[in-house]
Amino acid sequence: MAKIYAKFSRPPGTRAATFKVAVTEALRAMLVHWHETYVPGHFETSANAKYGYQPRQGDNEPPRIPRAGVDPRTGRADIRMIDNPHYSWIKRRKKGHNKPLVWSGESKAIATDLMHFDVQTLSAGRVRGRFTGLPSYWYKYWKRDAIVKRRRADGSIEVVSVQAQPNKAAELTRITNAELQDMMAHGRVRLVSALQRLSAPMVASSAA
Numbered sequence: 001m002a003k004i005y006a007k008f009s010r011p012p013g014t015r016a017a018t019f020k021v022a023v024t025e026a027l028r029a030m031l032v033h034w035h036e037t038y039v040p041g042h043f044e045t046s047a048n049a050k051y052g053y054q055p056r057q058g059d060n061e062p063p064r065i066p067r068a069g070v071d072p073r074t075g076r077a078d079i080r081m082i083d084n085p086h087y088s089w090i091k092r093r094k095k096g097h098n099k100p101l102v103w104s105g106e107s108k109a110i111a112t113d114l115m116h117f118d119v120q121t122l123s124a125g126r127v128r129g130r131f132t133g134l135p136s137y138w139y140k141y142w143k144r145d146a147i148v149k150r151r152r153a154d155g156s157i158e159v160v161s162v163q164a165q166p167n168k169a170a171e172l173t174r175i176t177n178a179e180l181q182d183m184m185a186h187g188r189v190r191l192v193s194a195l196q197r198l199s200a201p202m203v204a205s206s207a208a
Helices: 018-036 039-043 085-094 108-110 168-172 176-201
Strands: 063-072 077-084 117-123 126-129 146-151 159-161
Touching: 018 039, 018 117, 018 126, 018 176, 039 108, 039 168
Parallel strands: none
Antiparallel strands: 063 077, 117 126, 146 159
């Protein structure tokens, strides 16, 4: 979860209550702007470097790797080349891509749909954006690498290191400084618009 703090200055002569309402409106607009403008980019290949995603298993490996085993014809130990069994190469083979945070594309469709992005007003000057509908595995991750044992085809035990699960929720909500500055500029424009609307004199009219 990302937290951002935006500071706006109250114009002279503006009532504090009016300013709080306008600020809240500006903050809500900033979150919607972020969701519409920047969230889709979190699912592109360029996001790995832009947002500093944790490398996935197989990212920096060749498509085929050597594997020690036993020749079924002779019963002797040998080394053979196999398709890389790690995550990013499985995704390449099964899904035809290696985009981050994407497997089938279902989660991307949910995350980029404004209907699944709930902007809540917590109090005057405090808002929260929350993704809804994402699968539970988005919020589960291992903080450390794990050592696991796997049984080979010949019955022997292989001890391997399993990379810690990436914090996908944190990766999805990372914001660069340039994006933050753009969000602030968007918020200032909305703040001015809101203040003009809220401060406009009420005009009453009656039918003759």
